Amino acid sequence: MAVGVLIGNGTLGTVVxxxxxxxxxxxxYWKSDAIALRMSRAVxxxxxxxxRLHNLVEGLCIAGGLPKPRVYVINxxxxxxxxxxxxxRNAAIAVTTGLLDKMNRVELEGVVAHELSHVKNxxxxxxxxxxxxxxxxxxxxxxxxxxxxWNGGRLHRSGDHDDRGNPLAIVGLVLLVxxxxxxxxxxxxxxxxxxxxxxxxxxxxxxxxxxLISALEKLQADxxxxxxxxxxxxxxxxxxxxxxxxxxxxxxFFHKLFDTHPPLAERIALLREI
Amino acid sequence: MNALWIVxxxxxxxxxxxxxxxxxxxxxxxxxxxxxxxxxxQLKRRLDLIPNLVETVKGYASxxxxxxxxxxxxxxxxxxxxxxxxxxxxxxxxLTGALRQLFALSEAYPDLKANTNFLALxxxxxxxxSRVAYARQFYNDAVxxxxxxxxxxxxVIFARSFNFADRxxxxxxxxAASVPSVKF
Numbered sequence: 001m002a003v004g005v006l007i008g009n010g011t012l013g014t015v016v017x018x019x020x021x022x023x024x025x026x027x028x029y030w031k032s033d034a035i036a037l038r039m040s041r042a043v044x045x046x047x048x049x050x051x052r053l054h055n056l057v058e059g060l061c062i063a064g065g066l067p068k069p070r071v072y073v074i075n076x077x078x079x080x081x082x083x084x085x086x087x088x089r090n091a092a093i094a095v096t097t098g099l100l101d102k103m104n105r106v107e108l109e110g111v112v113a114h115e116l117s118h119v120k121n122x123x124x125x126x127x128x129x130x131x132x133x134x135x136x137x138x139x140x141x142x143x144x145x146x147x148x149x150w151n152g153g154r155l156h157r158s159g160d161h162d163d164r165g166n167p168l169a170i171v172g173l174v175l176l177v178x179x180x181x182x183x184x185x186x187x188x189x190x191x192x193x194x195x196x197x198x199x200x201x202x203x204x205x206x207x208x209x210x211x212l213i214s215a216l217e218k219l220q221a222d223x224x225x226x227x228x229x230x231x232x233x234x235x236x237x238x239x240x241x242x243x244x245x246x247x248x249x250x251x252x253f254f255h256k257l258f259d260t261h262p263p264l265a266e267r268i269a270l271l272r273e274i
Numbered sequence: 275m276n277a278l279w280i281v282x283x284x285x286x287x288x289x290x291x292x293x294x295x296x297x298x299x300x301x302x303x304x305x306x307x308x309x310x311x312x313x314x315x316q317l318k319r320r321l322d323l324i325p326n327l328v329e330t331v332k333g334y335a336s337x338x339x340x341x342x343x344x345x346x347x348x349x350x351x352x353x354x355x356x357x358x359x360x361x362x363x364x365x366x367x368x369l370t371g372a373l374r375q376l377f378a379l380s381e382a383y384p385d386l387k388a389n390t391n392f393l394a395l396x397x398x399x400x401x402x403x404s405r406v407a408y409a410r411q412f413y414n415d416a417v418x419x420x421x422x423x424x425x426x427x428x429x430v431i432f433a434r435s436f437n438f439a440d441r442x443x444x445x446x447x448x449x450a451a452s453v454p455s456v457k458f
């Protein structure tokens with residue numbers, strides 16, 4: 001996109017942008033799990049040292065009729081976990097060492113079930129698609145904007161005093177401002193709904209709501225920031241990993257709009273109703 | 275001419291509908307069969323572990339013969355149980371009870387409790403037991419989906435005419451939930 005501006009050729013720029021986003025989408029579909037795991041510094045969990053975790057995952061996979069995903073551990077004292085991949089056959093779940101230390105068996109079971117539900121409900125793919133969709137919105141904005149600057153490639157002739165411009169350009173200007181915000185809000189909304197769904201499906205797997213409730217309460221009480229998380233991977237974790245948004249108090253409208261997770265208090269309250 | 279077309283389209287749509295409904299039934303039924311074989315895999319694994327356990331415990335001469343024989347008996351019964359949820363469930367409940375009794379008794383044998391082989395077998399058996407429980411849960415979920423499809427419209431029409439019988443749930447028996455009693 002920026003390349004297009006630099007070259008000063010609208011068509012070439014668009015082609016470059018489309019090719020770039022196509023490659024990005026393809027790579028994110030096939031390699032998103034590897035990228036996410038690498039970004040979080042996750043290492044494969046040793047089947048002997050992490051026998052309890054492996055056993056839990058295997059058992060819950062049997063209950064959900066899923067193939068066993070790859071299991072990873074992240075060396076981070078903050079309790080957190082995430083799932084990634086593109087389908088149940090190519091999935092991975094990662095948990096932090098903090099989670100393993102702080103949770104007892106039923107709580108860990110609840111958290112693992114939550115992550116497996118993301119795998120089973122294809123949330124891992126939905127999140128990848130959300131990222132790709134955000135990219136597409138950016139391209140549309142770019143094209144509309146170009147029409148504003150270069151008048152859609154038409155030459156400006158003398159006597160052509162009709163300077164009201166292309167109506168699409170105005171749309172482009174509005175999109176330029178609104179689209180990234182809209183895209184983020186959409187990504188967050190999709191993520192929040194899926195979190196709630198995963199909570200409910202997790203309970204269907206374990207048949208024991210108190211396990212996940214107790215785990216979420218522990219996460220609520222714990223204020224350690226997950227250092228292995230970044231803005232890009234925030235929506236994947238079981239608990240909002242970044243500081244700056246507190247889970248305890250009521251969130252303002254703006255925060256609510258851009259949060260990738262519903263507040264823990266809301267999630268716990270929902271589970272109590274089951 | 276027009277009327278003919280309408281009739282043709284309606285017939286084609288009906289055919290598609292029948293095929294889709296029938297295929298859904300087949301899919302759900304296969305899911306139930308698959309879930310059933312998952313239970314079988316775990317149960318077989320469990321039965322295969324028991325001879326090792328018996329051999330390990332036999333070495334401790336003073337160990338209650340009756341508890342060991344109960345386990346061996348229960349295993350034999352489980353091996354020959356008819357492949358229905360009810361029969362298998364009953365046999366397996368007997369085996370679980372006998373095993374629990376044996377493990378509860380082993381508390382009184384410090385040598386046995388220190389035997390790494392025994393401890394490994396105990397853990398393995400407990401893991402397998404919980405896997406059996408998970409597999410049954412999956413089976414029951416599959417049966418629920420299947421029965422919902424065969425009993426509700428439009429599945430019910432095809433279920434009747436193509437002979438898709440309802441499946442039986444796996445129900446935990448009262449004995450499975452009870453705590454073993456130990457007398458020394």
